[in-house]
Every structure is written in structure tokens, then in C-alpha cells.
Amino acid sequence: MSENPNEIEGIKLVPEPTREILSDRQQIDYTDHREQFIDWLLVFGKNPAQADGYARATTKNSAERLDRFYRWVWSEFGGYTTDITHDHADAYVKDLARKDEGNYSRNNTQSSLKRLFKWQKHERGGELWDPEIVFSEPSGTGEPRDYLTREERSKIREAAFEYGSIPSYNNLSTTERDTWKAYLAQRLSKHKRDVTADDWDRANSWKFPSLVWTSLDAGLRPIEVKRARTSWVDIDNAVLRIPRQESSKNDGNWTVSLQERTAKALDRWLVEREQYDLYADTDALWLTRFGNPYETSSLRQVLKKLFEIAGIPAENRKVSWYIIRHSVGTYMAREEGLAAARAQLRHKSVRTTARYDNAPPEDRRDALDRMG
Numbered sequence: 001m002s003e004n005p006n007e008i009e010g011i012k013l014v015p016e017p018t019r020e021i022l023s024d025r026q027q028i029d030y031t032d033h034r035e036q037f038i039d040w041l042l043v044f045g046k047n048p049a050q051a052d053g054y055a056r057a058t059t060k061n062s063a064e065r066l067d068r069f070y071r072w073v074w075s076e077f078g079g080y081t082t083d084i085t086h087d088h089a090d091a092y093v094k095d096l097a098r099k100d101e102g103n104y105s106r107n108n109t110q111s112s113l114k115r116l117f118k119w120q121k122h123e124r125g126g127e128l129w130d131p132e133i134v135f136s137e138p139s140g141t142g143e144p145r146d147y148l149t150r151e152e153r154s155k156i157r158e159a160a161f162e163y164g165s166i167p168s169y170n171n172l173s174t175t176e177r178d179t180w181k182a183y184l185a186q187r188l189s190k191h192k193r194d195v196t197a198d199d200w201d202r203a204n205s206w207k208f209p210s211l212v213w214t215s216l217d218a219g220l221r222p223i224e225v226k227r228a229r230t231s232w233v234d235i236d237n238a239v240l241r242i243p244r245q246e247s248s249k250n251d252g253n254w255t256v257s258l259q260e261r262t263a264k265a266l267d268r269w270l271v272e273r274e275q276y277d278l279y280a281d282t283d284a285l286w287l288t289r290f291g292n293p294y295e296t297s298s299l300r301q302v303l304k305k306l307f308e309i310a311g312i313p314a315e316n317r318k319v320s321w322y323i324i325r326h327s328v329g330t331y332m333a334r335e336e337g338l339a340a341a342r343a344q345l346r347h348k349s350v351r352t353t354a355r356y357d358n359a360p361p362e363d364r365r366d367a368l369d370r371m372g
Helices: 024-043 056-076 086-098 103-124 150-162 174-188 197-203 207-218 222-227 260-273 296-310 322-336 338-345 350-356 361-371
Strands: 239-242 254-257
Touching (some): 086 103, 150 207, 150 296, 150 322, 174 197, 207 222, 207 254, 207 322, 222 296, 322 350
């Protein structure tokens, strides 16, 4: 239990938008209701018979989605209640179907609703929910949605050098230098007259090569990029050492292999990082230029820009940071087998890794050529 009475392991029991619309007594009741549910998810949620709970990140995601669901129910069905029914869930899913949201988000919400009814069944003798509407590509099943090919991985790796870089100061004319100073002033949120040679060096940073290359090697989830700490980095052995308390699945300590060139990029970044006031009071490995941890949305913007620099078409693809992770799983399973892929991706169960046990398109194409 967190010392904050409104949180369990950093997960808010009564988020502010909900607190604003509930009376004092309703807040107390809702807090008790949420505390029981969130605690159950963390301890029992995945497999109650074996006391196997969900990871904190999964629980937090479900808690946030279900809080929005409860507010919707109160708005549409006549006021506050914690007596949630299948009719409520079906009506909410129909409402989601009308909105401009991707199926990935809808499926996450639907999975969260299923967990709610699973809790009701386990703790209160309720019935599991069988939704009337099932969106395509359910989360967590089937083959990976999309991944980078070997060629695309190479292009993204090289594009990381160009991301955010600018021409050498000494190779520019006075006019060109003045134009780039104006660009840097805007980028660094400072006056043009205050741009210095140090700012020029900072623009050609090792931050993005180290971030992108580490993700290409380790298949970092967005939450792992956010949580990454300088203490994870073992340059001498070219590995990341991710402690149990920072692992997104909370399953144990992980030692993740890196390429030598990635380790060198991290080494250069760690030296450079010490020069920035932004990192003076934190051991965060990477921060945005505003001093914030990277989130799913900010990483998506980075990847979209890398696609643009690399000339990789983004049409008909789900461009998210997970596309990097899926490529690690696909090719690690192909080259070294499922055991290696499981270790590299930090999967708790080999069944999760098994979805990467399929030949990528280029291998199947080669097989067709050999078949004649």
C-alpha cells in the first residue's frame, strides 16, 4: 500500500476528474470499491488460482480506462453507482464504436472491462462478460501487428544520426550560420543572440542514437524508455541490467544484450549527458528537451520523423515504438530461437514469445524462389 491514501503503488484510486463530481460520501465509497479492485488485479488478476497478478503498468492502464467508464455510466444511466452490469459495458462499447479511436485503444478498454467482470465473478459470484461487439485484432493475440524489416532496422539506425542534427558550424557561410542560429534559438527556447557554440554541439547529440539503438537491440517498451536509468547501463559488458522493480512486468532482474556500437553510443551519451543542467538532479537516462520523461506519444513522434528521414513508407502501418520491439522478437526468434527471444524481450511466459515463431516475409519469399 502506498503512503498516499489515494494511491496503490502509484495508481490513483479517485482521479481528479472523478473527485470533482462525487460527494464526500460517494468518494469514500468509490475509494473502497477501487481499492479492492486494484489490489485484486495486482495480486490475483491474471490467474486467481495461482495468486498471479497483473503488472503495475497493466493494472494502471486498466484502472484509468475503467475510471473513465464509470464516469460515463454515471452520466448516461442516472448517477453514481458501483453496481456495474453487462448492459453498461455493452452500451459503452457501442459508444466507443462510434468514436474515432483505433481498435488498439478499443481493445485495451474492452480487456479492462473483462477484468472488471472477472473480479466480480471471483470476489462476488458474478458472471463473466461476453461482449456483443468484438473489435478486430484483439490485443495480445495472434502475430505481432507490424515490425521493421532487416533493411528498415538498418535505415532507422542510420537515421538516428540525422535526427535533430544540423550542419557543422565551420562549414557554413555567415548567412547560413545566421539562419541555423535562428533555428536553434527556436528549438532550444532561447534568444537567438544567446545561441553559442556549445548549443551547436548539443544539437548534434548522442542522445537519439543511444536511445534508438538501445531500443533496436533491447526492444524497449515505451514504459521502459520512460523508466530507464543510468544505473542500467553496463558499458564494459555491453548489456542493460534492468532491476526487478523497474521491469515493466515486475518478473525479475533482466540482463539484456547490446551491440558493441550501441554500448559505445551509450558511453558517449553518458559523458555528454553530464554537461546538461537538465539532468543535474535525476538519474533518468533520457529526457525530452523540456525535461520530461519520454511517453508513448513523444516516442511515436520521434519514430515518425525517423521514418521520414529514412524514407520508409508509413502508409497502412501502425507506427508506434512497439514496431521496433516486434522486429527484435521476430528476428531474434528466427536467428537464435524462442529462448533467446524470450530473454531479450523480457517475457514472463514463453507463450508470449511463441507468437514470434513464424518466418518473416523475406524468408518465405526466399523459400518460394528455391521452390521454383
